[in-house]
Amino acid sequence: MPVIETKNLTKSFGGKTVLSDFNISVNQGEVFGLLGSNGAGKTTAIDCILGTKKPDSGTVRILGLNPKTERKKLFENVGVQFQELHYQDKITVSELCEMTSALYHNVNDYKRLLLEFGLNEKSKSIVNELSGGQKQKLFVLLALIPKAKVIFLDELTTGLDTKARRDIWNTLKKLKENGLTIFLVSHFMDEVEALCDNICILKQGKIVFSGNVQNAIQSSPYKTLENAYLWYSGEEVTE
Template sequence: MEAAIKVDKLCKSYTGIRVIENLDISVSKGEVFGLLGANGAGKSTTIECILGTKKPDSGTVSILGMNPDSDRKKLYERVGVQFQEGNYQDKITVIELCQETFCLYKAPSDYKALLEQFGLESKAKNMVNELSGGQKQRLFIVLALISNPDVVFLDELTTGLDTKARRSVWNSLTELKKRGLTIFLTSHFMDEVEILCDRIGILKDGSLIFCGTVKEAIDECPYEKLEDAYLWYTGEEEIENEDI
């Protein structure tokens, strides 16, 4: 299948410390790809380098066949981004923020329908700073989807959501995937990963130590559950046992 995201030999260092080491990732169009790893493993830096908001030391990146640095303006119309810590005005209502975002694009999605889809229609007139953490998280997903993107990046998309809200977001994203949306996400929730992701990549110290399906991840380790398999790949289980 044609690749929506292609990363080849990506490297990134900070003050001489290597954060990403020769990273190779290929995500097909319409696929949901989950990047997993402990805090500090390099997930956020990987996304920032893919998006072009951080410059890699070496390697190449393409999104929809375009360079995220030189083709930034074209990609802006076709890529949506939701970060866990959204940097938006607080003294603005939800509907005003959606309207401002809507005006930035040539062929945007119906933001009112998105607010309804993610259970925020009743909060449309509330100030952003009046929303709970979970409600803000859903709003950030809505804002990422207003551009009507072909590819969307979601960073810890259901952090702060209760069980019902998480499942609602999963259902919404599953429907978007059926329409052909390519999704690149990070998550610490293994049940979420199992439900949403076609394939996963596991980062450890900036290197990709596994890339494949959830089934392959389990088949290639001594365990039968993804959570146990993840801990086995990353070595976090050994660290936890040492602390006991």
């Protein structure tokens, strides 16, 4: 049984279709990348998969559960990092971690995660006062607090320096080896190549490519994923 499966997800806003016939299937232990230019429908796709938006038609199953009607049971096993920051003013790093931990039955020790992510010394700092990179790391960390079977990461390394990105990639690779399924949205093709088994490219709400990274390159007239990606998204490729 696939860990994430969508069938014919369709969503429109004000008469404009932003996602149409979105079908994906992600297996356990797989890293799946959702790609597409800004406005291609990635955020809507994530929202419909997680049940924070109701699709006009189509079905979603995560771990065999319906995210809208079986939310409580499902999200015990799902970690989510949203693209934007969602936290209270004046909250400190450790308070945010503690609060997040309290929401789940089975959790990873956040103090260990802070240490692993090099954020230990910042645990008493106000989240708002962290640097962009530190915040970004913290939000990935929050998604790892539940002992999840699948995690969703929306633009996980935006704003991070090279070293920090590599650190996070390594952490994710380790988690993947332990059987974690990872769904990620990314704009960085090096990241996609380093992490993803399968990808799906969205263009104006439609899937224009679905398959593994090698296939994506081979089925295009180009030799790099970045160029292939631009070609699929209908952008001009300038080498």
